[in-house]
Amino acid sequence: MTSVRQLVCSRSLLRLHKPPRVQTSVSGHGAETRLFSSSSRRGTVMPAWVIDAYGSNGVLRFTKNAGFPIINYPNEVVVKVCAAGLNPLDVGMRGGYGAATLSMKRDPLSIKQSGSEFPLILGRDVSGIIMECGLDVKYFREGDEVWAAIPPWKQGSLAEFVVVSGNEVSHKPKSLSHTEAAAIPYVATTAWSALVNTGGLSKDNCANKRILILGGSGGVGTFAIQLLKAWGAHVTVTCSQNAERFVRGLGVDHVVNYTAGPVEEPLSALEKFNLILDNVGGDTERWALNLLKPWSGAKYVTLVTPFLQNTDMLGIADGMMQTAATVATKALKHLVKGVHYRWGFFAPSGPALDEIRDMVDAGQIRPVVEETFNFSQVPQAFEKLEKGHARGKIVVQISKAGDEL
Ligand SMILES: NC(=O)c1ccc[n+]([C@@H]2O[C@H](COP(=O)([O-])OP(=O)(O)OC[C@H]3O[C@@H](n4cnc5c(N)ncnc54)[C@H](OP(=O)(O)O)[C@@H]3O)[C@@H](O)[C@H]2O)c1
Known part of the structure; x- marks a missing residue:
């Protein structure tokens, strides 16, 4: 429309x-x-x-x-x-x-x-x-x-x-x-850019998709949970034990407490996911991509990237070359295993905020x-x-x- x-x-x-x-x-x-x-x-x-x-x-x-x-x-x-x-x-x-x-x-x-x-x-x-x-x-x-x-x-x-x-x-x-x-706005346009522009999700294709959000209790996580639930996805998040009730209140279906031990163990016992949004970074990408359904178009999108750090340390030209080489190598390494590796970035967008405004006014998303x-x-x-x-x-x-x- x-x-x-x-x-x-x-x-x-x-x-x-x-x-x-x-x-x-x-x-x-x-x-x-x-x-x-x-x-x-x-x-x-x-x-x-x-x-x-x-x-x-x-x-x-x-x-x-x-x-x-x-x-x-x-x-x-x-x-x-x-x-x-x-x-x-x-x-x-x-x-x-x-x-x-x-x-x-x-x-x-x-x-x-x-x-x-x-x-x-x-x-x-x-x-x-x-x-x-x-x-x-x-x-x-x-x-x-x-x-x-x-x-x-x-x-x-x-x-x-x-x-x-x-x-x-x-x-x-x-x-x-x-x-x-x-x-x-900032967390919403970041989550929108990662999930919609990079992850390919929309209100029309989320029903019954299994999504994992690593780090559900912060700004991006709390928005992403509500957006995905409004679009009919099944949402699992990782967070600390004291945030469990809080994220359940936002509609989360399944919670894994990362303070109880390595989350990869309880997460690998679950049915595999269609998309992972990573708000945590660090060593997550060592194991997280194994949780995706291979050869089904499943994507891992991380918001924790070395892009700005590389340019700060190496300067613009070398930092960008390093960044391009890193992301290309990782994307290729995972593509041969049948899953997609992507970096997500904040993208300012009035039109995205227009859609989010309508969802807020319809009571589907709250601040x-x-x-x-x-x-x-x-x-x-x-x-x-x-x-x-x-x-x-x-x-x-x-x-x-x-x-x-
Ligand atoms: N690429 C981009 O353009 C872009 C844009 C926006 C944000 N980001 C990045 O995305 C990340 C999330 O942003 P945000 O605004 O949501 O940050 P935030 O509001 O600070 O939230 C981070 C959340 O993660 C939880 N957490 C910490 N360690 C965790 C772990 N190991 N497992 C699960 N949860 C954990 C924290 O709570 P506890 O410590 O109590 O568990 C907190 O609730 C940040 O690293 C940010 O820099 C990137």
């Missing part, structure tokens, strides 16, 4: 041959080119948590003078942040994880000096209200309540405002508060917020995140819906 977003986007594509529409406003300082369509109050600075160097929690700094985000492309929107979700990636990025690849994404021609990413704003999930729209944005309007997962090479949501592109953003579920909504922090407590939120043992998500409340709009 064609979605409203697809109809609007295809209409926008028809306009591509026309010259770009740019507004020019004349002020006392001369003509300035405008890419946005709003006359909303905007300042030049805003409150935000930033880092000025990579390191431990001490590098987090609150400022009232972070640069106000600017619309650089006509398909972008400025969102007033009501709530921001945190992910393990934020702790990693605070310490410089992925810096080489993310710098290349921000500045592909290496024109800027090293360290030009600072002051850097972390936070990958946003739920908030659109404040300004670029001139090519047709699907959203000022005042719309939206949610998005922000790609890691962009400035994040631990700020009063953030810029995202129209194809990354989606109208948020009406049934959720902003705090609840901010718990979903799992483990703990909420105020904007003044961002360092405490990072401390909590860094301790691990997540049971869902950590969310930072930034501003109340509707303030100053």
